[in-house]
Amino acid sequence: MMIYLLAATMTLAMLIATAFGLHNEAQNARLERQRRDTQRYRMG
Structure with missing residues (x-):
């Protein structure tokens, strides 16, 4: 479950x-x- 939370956090950060x-x-x-x-316009 922790890896999914980490993946979601990294996706949001990106x-x-x-x-x-x-x-x-x-x-x-x-x-x-x-x-x-x-x-x-200055040159003109």
Whole structure:
């Protein structure tokens, strides 16, 4: 029974880590797009 609890805990931890990673990647992409758009309008 203990192994199932450990497996469930590890699965939940990996899901949380994946969600955090995806959020971080989305935020980086958003900032990069904003930076690129800002530079384009400054150069214009």
